[in-house]
Every structure is written in structure tokens, then in C-alpha cells.
Amino acid sequence: MLSRRFLSKLLSPNGAKNFKRSLAIGSKIPELTKDRYPVRRGEFAILNKEHLQFFTDLLGTQRVVTDPAECESYNIDWIRSVRGYSTCILKPKTTEEVSKILSFCNDHRIAVCPQGGNTGLVGGSVPVFDEVVLNTALMNQIYDINDTSGVLICQAGCVLENLDTALAERGLMMPLDLGAKGSCHLGGNVSTNAGGLRLLRYGNLHGSVLGLEAVKADGQIVDLLSTLKKDNTGFHLKHLFIGSEGALGIVTKIAIQCPAKPKAVNLAFLGLNSFENILKVLTQAKRDLGEVLASCEMIDESTLEVCTDNLKLKSPISNFPFYMLIETHGSNNEHDQEKLNGFLEDVMGNGLVLDGTVTNEPSKMKNIWDLRERITEGFIQDGYVFKYDVSLPIENFYSLVPEMRQRLANDEEVVRISGYGHLGDGNVHFQVSCRQFSQNILNKIEPFVYEFTSKLRGSISAEHGIGFRKPKYVHYSKSAESIVIMKQLKEMFDPNGILNPYKVIPN
């Protein structure tokens, strides 16, 4: 069926693909992190011949990348905001190899940057200086999918979308979904406690990850790979590795609880006039759609333009100040459609929603989701993007955007100030894009954004983590006591500080 394949390319040129590599190449290369930011290299060893010899003896020459051109894409993050200058990328296949690498690095004080799909948005996944990159791309084995319990066991380097495809064959689905699915690794998702597009329905990874295996900085393998839904034996150590961004250890295997793949999926894309109406529609969606509501996202007009103008995607409706995406998952399409149609007729009837479309055709749903999932990619074309990921009380969800528009009203360097995000979870992605990096703009945004968020008792990092960009701002969301405990844990798990130095933990 040639035409089917041809069509899926032509009608949807934006299909899931690995755009990571192509992004780093051929477009502007960011300044070296060490030059752009005031940061000093730690007392770590400089890589020498003996070190490299050890790595090649262990992995062979193929899995030790030293060619500078090839190293480059591992040194630059997805949104091209930071750049390290590592000259050594390691690609282990097994936990034992990870263990031997770490034990050697720990003994020789070699700093290590754990890396999955390198789609992280806070500069955590690439070296700051010359840290050795430990990339999990070849740790991509699926060990087991249990049809009855829905438990998937796999290696940390499995690409999220590949897992979803494998699960679909068995009538199951990953509990998380995000725009980076074609590139990000499950290990990276777990290490950042990624949220994504269906968290509203399926909860976060602290709930769905049943167990994991990790390697500590000294090479010790910690087996927490329980596959049990209930396991109250002792402390729940797995949670320390979920969301700790490679600071405490390297996650090597994961057991995750997967829900049944919904038989009925419907998606509505709506146009609205005001943020107040968005809140009303959200409330009504929760009430009227109840148990079938799976996603509730919002996009403002300026954000949608990065898709329609920069990426040339087509919007199903004309322009409105705000848009919402509402997806339902259920087991009976007639039932879901009846609910959804009733809801839509209501919100159209009472004037909350001005226009929209609704579909259950997979191809159309995919094209509509592209308008949400490809936003991050679209922003890159503006130039440089200052990206923030905050949780705010729902009434204040959008308040950062008007506030910042006022603050930066006279700055001509700014291309766009906009907000979109996981409305149902109270998590807004706020960004200011400029033609290029600007210290002046940065000074006007930070720490203002964090102070603003903190005053509203929000979180300065809802789902992307702390990485390189935010350690000094952690205190806006965490008490002094909890920061002390974080430091003590770091000291205990990684006394030499070789894992992801300069990141996550405040100085």
C-alpha cells in the first residue's frame, strides 16, 4: 500500500520523528556554557589516554565516541540553550557496564553527565564543561510486557514512542505522553519525573513506576525493580531516583504500570475569548466529562502562531485569543461521544466557546495534537527562547503573561511573550522569545518570574526539573530544611560529586 505510506508523509509531514540531531546541526550553535554563565570547573580529572583506554577496553571503539564532530550533538541541548565540550561519549548496553564505568569514574574523579534522549529543557542533559557523557541510547531492551497486570519492564534507554508502539500491540498504553516522545527515553522521563499530556488522567510517575534499578556513583547496583502494585517493605527508595535528574544515580531499568489502551479516543479543539471562559470550560469539562476526561490543555494565540507561522501547520479554526484541547479516553465510543457532544453543545450554546472542531479520526487527531506538541520546536525558530515551567494556583494560571508583557513592553529584542500548558494540572509553560540570547532580557525575567511564582505559592519547576538553569532558584519553592536534606542525600549517594555536577543541588 504505497499510497498509505506516501500519504502519511504528505498529509502529515510532521509525523513522529527524531528531529533532535537535525536541530543541533545546521542551525545556530549556542555559546559555550562555561563562557556564558559564571560557573567554575570542579576539581575533576582531565580525561587522559589511560582513561580512554579503560573505556574502549570495556565498550570497544564503536561505543566510545570521541570524534569532535560527532560529540557535538551530545554537547548541545534540544532547545540549544547550553553547550558543553565533552570529548568522550559512552554508550553502555548493560547495567554491569554502567556500574564499571561509574566505579572507574568515581575512583578517578571523572565527572559524568547522564544522558537519555537529550530532550530535557533545563540544561541538565548535556555537560557544563568536559564531563564524560553516559548516554543510554543502546540500553533499549524491552524485557517483558504482562498482559494481565499491565506491567512493562524495560531498560532505561527505550524511546517512549517505541514503548507505546510495542504496548499498543498488546492493547496497552504508556501512562505518559509528551511532545518529545519520538526522542526521549523512559530513563530520562523517570529521572525528570516527566508529566506530559495525560497526567490529568493517569497520574505522575511516582504513582505509575512500580520499581527501578539504578547504579550509584560508586558503581553499586541498587535493585528496586519491584513489579508489585503494593510493596510496603521499608523505605520507598525508588522515589529518590524519580525526578532526581541523574544527581543520585543512573537509572538502568524500570518497571512501569501501563493502563489499557482506550478503545475510544475523541479530541476537541476549541476557540475562546478570555481566560475566564477557559476556567469555566475547564470546570464544566471536569463535571460533564467526568471519568473519560484525559487531557485538558490550553494554548494562547501568540503561542499557536509558532505552529502556524513558524512551522506552517494548519489550525482547524480561525484566530481566537485562546484555544483549548480536550481529549477523552474511554471504552465505548457511543457513550463517550454522547457525553462529549452534550458538553460541546452546552459550551457553544452558552457562548463560552466560540468555535471548534471535534474528531475521532486518528489522522486528524494527530494533526491537531501537533499544534500542541510541536510548540517547543516552533519556538526555536524565533531565535532564543527563555522558557519557564511553573505551577500556579489555577486562577493565576495565565497571570504571568500579561504581567511580563507589561514589564517587557519596551524591549525590542523580544519577539513573543506567551503561555500555554497543562491547564488541567495547573502547569503553565511561559516563554519569552528573542532573536538571540540577551543578558538584558534575562535580567528582567529572572529572578522576577521566580519571585512572582513564589509569592503565589507556585512551583518554579512544575515538570521540567532544575537541571543547570535553576539550582540557585530552588529556594523559591523549597524550604531551607528540605534543601539541607537534599544536600545530605547527595553527599551520601555521591560523595565525590561526580554525577551531574553544577546541577540540581543549590550551592
Added chain:
Amino acid sequence: MARVLVGVKRVIDYAVKIRVKPDKSGVVTDGVKHSMNPFDEIAVEEAVRMKEKKIASEVIAVSCGPAQSQEVLRTALAMGVDKGIHVEVSGPEYETLQPIHVSKILAKIAQNEKIDVIIVGKQAIDDDCNQTAQMTAGVLDWPQGTFASKIEKGDKDITITREVDGGLEVIKCKLPAVLSADLRLNEPRYATLPNIMKAKKKPIQKLTPKDLGVDVSPRIKIISVEDPPTRQAGQIVPDVDNLISKLKEAGHC
């Protein structure tokens, strides 16, 4: 103003992975998401634009198939078509329904409805036949303009820009005529909520091939449906020299 007929086929959605039935008698369709054949969507869009430009007075969509075909008719109605006709063909009869049958059905309806222009997709993405427009023109003895990437209606004739190998061909033909839509003819719209709601009240007429005097007895027998051969796993070679020697070994250079 012209009366326009469009054909809309319900096919497995192009984003869905196709599975062959274990007994190789066909592909699995139960519980599989379907949608309107993408080329038919383009045909509908063109017809609706003709109506919006007041070139067309009425647009009628026809779908031949099982009861669920009404879903694609509803989509067509929500896109702006005025009336739907569902020609019910189901079960084993539908499995062997071919362009030869569909073209006779379309021809008959075109005559009954006094149609001036028939637009269908250039092919359906399930059987890839690319025959319906041509056969319908044959049955009616009307001129045909296939693979249209541009349609301009004149008073008594219609000008069609066709995508042909190596370029474009512009032809003019008399009305009534049969046209088939190519990918670049237009970009179909999404059905919007107000129109989806309005579409619920638009009429869908139900007919059978018998009502139209069309014999749909099978002209083919399906012997076996097979998966395409699976692509052999690739091999990673360490360098160019190695690549060349491997290619030589395999007799490729």
C-alpha cells in the same frame, strides 16, 4: 449553477497500522478506526468551495458501503455538503464491491439528480484502484478530467489543470463531466462545531443498489491477501572501506 455530486468512501484511517486477517481473506476492519478517504475529502472541499463561490447550486455526497458509511457522509455534510445518499452494500457483497459497480451506482444517481459535475478522489487509499472516475465517465459517456490540481468552471465547460509526469497539463471539457481530485487541488477544512451540529439535521437518503438497478454481484474472487515482505534488518559497518567490500560481496557494485 451546477449540481455537483461527490463520492466519499469510508476507508481505514491512514494513521492506523493495517493488519492482515490470519486466514488471509482480507484485512482486519473490526474495531479499526476509519475515516473519509483523504482524496475524497479534497473532492468534497472543492465542491463546497464551488458552492461558496456560487458556482454550484447543490452538492450531494454519495457513499457506498455498510451502515457506518453514514459517518463519512455526516463528515461531508459537516464540511458543507447539502445532502447525503447512502447506498447500502454490506457483508460479503461489500468485500467484492469494485469501481465497476460503484461507477454504475454513481452514474445512475448522477442521472437521477441531474448532476453537471461529478468529483471523486483520484484513488482510494485502501484498494488503490484509481478507476472510479474513469469508469463513471465511461458509463455515462461524459468527458473526464482526472488528477485535477486546479478546477475552473466556465459557462458551458470546465478547465482542469492535471498533474502529469514531468509537469502540468491544462484541458478544457464540456459539461457534464467527471473529475478526479489530486492531492494538491486544495487543503480540506476541518468540520467546525456549529457545522457539525447543523449537519445532524441534514438529510441522508438511503438506497440499495437494487433501487438503482445496479447489479453488484462479484466480478472478482479474493484468493489471498498478504503482508508486504518485511524489510530485512540493516547492518552497521565500521567504515567506508568495509561498506564497499560488503556491497561488492553482495554484488551491488
